[in-house]
Each structure stands twice: as C-alpha cells, then as structure tokens.
Amino acid sequence: MNKWLFKHIDNTGLVLFRVIFGFLITVEAFGAIATGWVRRTLVEPEFTFNFIGFEFLQPLPGTGMYYYFALMGVFGVLVTLGYKYRYSMAAYALMWTCVYLMQKTSYNNHYYLMMLLCWIMVFLPAHRWLSLDAKLNSDIKSPSMPRWVLWFLILQVWIVYTYASVAKWYPDWLDASVPALFMKGKSDYWLIGGLLQENWVHWSIAYVGILFDLLIVPLMLWKRTRVLGFVISIFFHLFNSFVFQIGIFPYMSIAFALFFFSPEILQKRFLPNKTRYTEGEIIVPKHKQLLVGVLSVYFIVQIALPLRHWFFKDDVLWTEEGHRLSWRMMLRSKSGSLSVWVVDKNTGKRVRYPHHTLVSKKQLRAVQSKPDLLWQLAQRIEAKEAAAGRDVEVYMDARVRVNGGAYFALIEPTVDLAAEKWSHFKHHDWILPSPKNYMEREYNKKSSDK
Structure with a gap:
C-alpha cells in the first residue's frame, strides 16, 4: 500500500x-x-x-x-x-x-x-x-x-x-x-x-x-x-x-x-x-x-x-427526503400550488395567510413543491405571528405535479406544520404518499372494502 x-x-x-x-x-x-x-x-x-x-x-x-x-x-x-x-x-x-x-x-x-x-x-x-x-x-x-x-x-x-x-x-x-x-x-x-x-x-x-x-x-x-x-x-x-x-x-x-x-x-x-x-x-x-x-x-x-x-419511506422524487447531497442532477420537473391558513389558538378563528408577501417569486416557486421548505415557511409564519402577540397554528394545502403529471396533495392539510419537529433521519408522516403509492393504497382500500 x-x-x-x-x-x-x-x-x-x-x-x-x-x-x-x-x-x-x-x-x-x-x-x-x-x-x-x-x-x-x-x-x-x-x-x-x-x-x-x-x-x-x-x-x-x-x-x-x-x-x-x-x-x-x-x-x-x-x-x-x-x-x-x-x-x-x-x-x-x-x-x-x-x-x-x-x-x-x-x-x-x-x-x-x-x-x-x-x-x-x-x-x-x-x-x-x-x-x-x-x-x-x-x-x-x-x-x-x-x-x-x-x-x-x-x-x-x-x-x-x-x-x-x-x-x-x-x-x-x-x-x-x-x-x-x-x-x-x-x-x-x-x-x-x-x-x-x-x-x-x-x-x-x-x-x-x-x-x-x-x-x-x-x-x-x-x-x-x-x-x-x-x-x-x-x-x-x-x-x-x-x-x-x-x-x-x-x-x-x-x-x-x-x-x-x-x-x-x-x-x-x-x-x-x-x-x-x-x-x-x-x-x-x-x-x-x-x-x-x-x-x-x-x-x-x-x-x-x-x-x-x-x-426513507416512499419515492425521493416526491418527498425530497435524501435528494440533496446525492448527485441527483437534472432529473425531474416539479411545480405546485400553495394555500396557507392560520388558526388563532385563543379565538379559533381561521384566516387565509398571505404567504406570498414573505417570499420572493423565486422562493415561492421552490417552496410550493418541497416539504422541507414548506415546514420552514410554517415555522417562519408562526414566529412572525408570535412576535405580533398572536399564538397560531399553521396549515398548508400544497398540491404538486411531477414531470408534467396530474396535481396531487403533497402534505396533510389537517396537520399544524408549525408544531411539527424536523428530523434529518426519518420520514415525516405529514408528507402524503406519492401518486404511485397513493393509487396502490386506494386500490388496496377498495379491495378490502369489497
């Protein structure tokens, strides 16, 4: 040697x-x-x-x-x-x-x-x-x-x-x-x-x-x-x-x-x-x-x-978990849409949040299709509201399509993302199944119902 x-x-x-x-x-x-x-x-x-x-x-x-x-x-x-x-x-x-x-x-x-x-x-x-x-x-x-x-x-x-x-x-x-x-x-x-x-x-x-x-x-x-x-x-x-x-x-x-x-x-x-x-x-x-x-x-x-x-559970093309630092270069096209709601914990009032005022156009295009960025945006919104004296929950409805396919829900809209913890080493259950796994799950569900 x-x-x-x-x-x-x-x-x-x-x-x-x-x-x-x-x-x-x-x-x-x-x-x-x-x-x-x-x-x-x-x-x-x-x-x-x-x-x-x-x-x-x-x-x-x-x-x-x-x-x-x-x-x-x-x-x-x-x-x-x-x-x-x-x-x-x-x-x-x-x-x-x-x-x-x-x-x-x-x-x-x-x-x-x-x-x-x-x-x-x-x-x-x-x-x-x-x-x-x-x-x-x-x-x-x-x-x-x-x-x-x-x-x-x-x-x-x-x-x-x-x-x-x-x-x-x-x-x-x-x-x-x-x-x-x-x-x-x-x-x-x-x-x-x-x-x-x-x-x-x-x-x-x-x-x-x-x-x-x-x-x-x-x-x-x-x-x-x-x-x-x-x-x-x-x-x-x-x-x-x-x-x-x-x-x-x-x-x-x-x-x-x-x-x-x-x-x-x-x-x-x-x-x-x-x-x-x-x-x-x-x-x-x-x-x-x-x-x-x-x-x-x-x-x-x-x-x-x-x-x-x-x-990690599910497809990295969908979840993005494990995508970075992996030489996954020029592989897919993703686009999405996003709606954000905040709920005041004291009054229970639910209002739509103008998230686009927090991010640039370039950031918005990225955040709409990436779970980790959505989570970070939820943390940012919660902190901003807390600084203004409001204790809120943050909910997001994100829909994504991969490689020009149909739009599917990316994350669970009933989960308060601001309250979730981030882990680098395990799958996040608030990320919904990829379209392929979603279809398989629905098929299995219908089969069991019969």
Whole structure:
C-alpha cells in the first residue's frame, strides 16, 4: 500500500487544475454579482431557506452580500495565482460553504461539488509549482506529489458521475419524457430551438446522459479511449452549458481531464519549461495512519450519502427526503400550488395567510413543491405571528405535479406544520404518499372494502 499510495508522481495535472479551478471560482463569485444572482437570491428576499440546523447563517444586511462575493472573488484570484494559497483557498472554501448552507432556493449539484472541491484543494499541494508561493519560497517548490492525491480526485469525480447516471434509471427518464419537458422551455433558443423539440433529440439526451455519466471515467482511464472520451466530454459539457446555462460546472468538468492525461502530454501542451519528475520516490508521511483513516471515512460518507434515500419511506422524487447531497442532477420537473391558513389558538378563528408577501417569486416557486421548505415557511409564519402577540397554528394545502403529471396533495392539510419537529433521519408522516403509492393504497382500500 505504501508503494502505491505514497509513490511520488509528476504534479503537472494538479497545478494546472489549480489555475483553472481558481479562475472558475473567481468567475463564479464575480459572475454571481454581475448576473443578479446575489441580488435575487440573497439581497431581495426577506429571509433565506437555509439548510435546517443552520438558521444562524443568514445573508448580511443591505448590500453586504455584494462585498462578501467581491471578497470571495479576490480570494479566487489569489488561488489562481497561487499566492498565500492555503489561506486563500481555505477562506474561499469557508465563505462558499456559508453561502451554500444559508440558502436552498437556488440548489444545484455543482454548488455542492464546488464546496467539496474547495475543501479538498485546501489540503492538496497544488501550489508547489506555477505559483507565486513557489516563486517566493523555493523551499516549497516541487515538481511532484504523492499518488494518492491523483486518485483521491479521480475517485471523487467517479462517484459524482456514477450516481448521476444511476439516478436517471427511472421510468420518466427512460421513456425520454423528462428531457422532452426540459426542452419544451428551450423552443425560443436561436438556431437550435426547433431542433431541441425533435423526438430523437429527447431520446438522445436521455440515453447519452446515462451512458456518458456511467462510462466517461472508464473511457478517460483507458489510454486507447482517452482522446475519444475527452472529445465526447467537451461536446457533452458545452451542450449542457449552452442549453441549460448551469454556470461553471461544465467547464470545471472538462478541466477534470487534466487528472487523466499523462504529465508528458500536459507539459508539452501547457508547461514546456516545467521540470519533468521521473524519480518515483516513496515518501511515507509520519501521519500515514491518520491520513488513510480520514480518506477512508471521507469516501465511505461520499458513497453512503447518495444511498440514504432508500432508507426513507416512499419515492425521493416526491418527498425530497435524501435528494440533496446525492448527485441527483437534472432529473425531474416539479411545480405546485400553495394555500396557507392560520388558526388563532385563543379565538379559533381561521384566516387565509398571505404567504406570498414573505417570499420572493423565486422562493415561492421552490417552496410550493418541497416539504422541507414548506415546514420552514410554517415555522417562519408562526414566529412572525408570535412576535405580533398572536399564538397560531399553521396549515398548508400544497398540491404538486411531477414531470408534467396530474396535481396531487403533497402534505396533510389537517396537520399544524408549525408544531411539527424536523428530523434529518426519518420520514415525516405529514408528507402524503406519492401518486404511485397513493393509487396502490386506494386500490388496496377498495379491495378490502369489497
């Protein structure tokens, strides 16, 4: 194991990835300001739907979040340049983690992947070449890194893609109806809008998506198919970038190819003056056991988290329990409608509550179809009423449709959501059965009545 994990190899791929990754997270920070994402997501709303348990993380008041993201952008520039690298990368990682945990309205899997990669990069020797740190301090300059660094990154990427493929193995994706729904909203795209409505395009998206996610890492690992895999990766991710407009994720994914190509090829193309490392030293660190233990626990968690929804009752596509942190990317279309009532505990008077005054339009679209956000909204309403001297119960009538189907009740309208407790580890009974389970339950009920 020592020979395999701790043998030193050339670090060209890692240092190039640091430069590209630093540039991309810089674009993410400044781009979030320029595109209005910060304004819509963190400035305009009265409050944000944070990850439950992180209520203390709320946006800075006024224009504070603009300065927050600008500072993140500065740290991104420093990462790119490799200046005070570990401090800069750690600062960006911490700030991005806070942003990630303070809001769920704009949830993308690449936000989660960015958070993981930021923390991973903090601890990797990505600044020991092609950096200001190495130029200013020759003692840290090195053309090599331990082999475990390379495989740590490859395994992380492999987990992401594999789970993304497996998550698509369900009927609405396999019959191409979900890609068809996605493309319906792209009909006004210049030049390709009409093409995206073709049936064969929907089927291609469905099965190319499954096969790409499942096979791209094996294709890149095998030397004979590496160039083919890279070409396919470029086309696949540029298509996603243009059609779905998902920020830096496609370009970050293309950059993962740096971990698969040989140092000789990378140096020839990008760093012809870099010292080529060929010695292959085996340097076992003093903290070997701790390192191996931490890496093992990390990957156990990464493999286990996407599986947790199988231990919850009902379908994750309906309940959302176990959906996040699971690489369930671009899988379904959900929309809903919501009515909220409050009942004064002292008078028993029931009135409809204007919940839309508490949330932005973007938040409203998200909250209508997600049980955890509905629960959080109920807590917010109860607290707001309590601050005004009223003790109330909160009831919600939420109706949701998945992948363009019929509307069904999502939660039990007779349950006071403000009085319910949230659990991260068990199903919430106030979430009504999914349409499939509802039909089965009604059928069984009618059969027993006979």
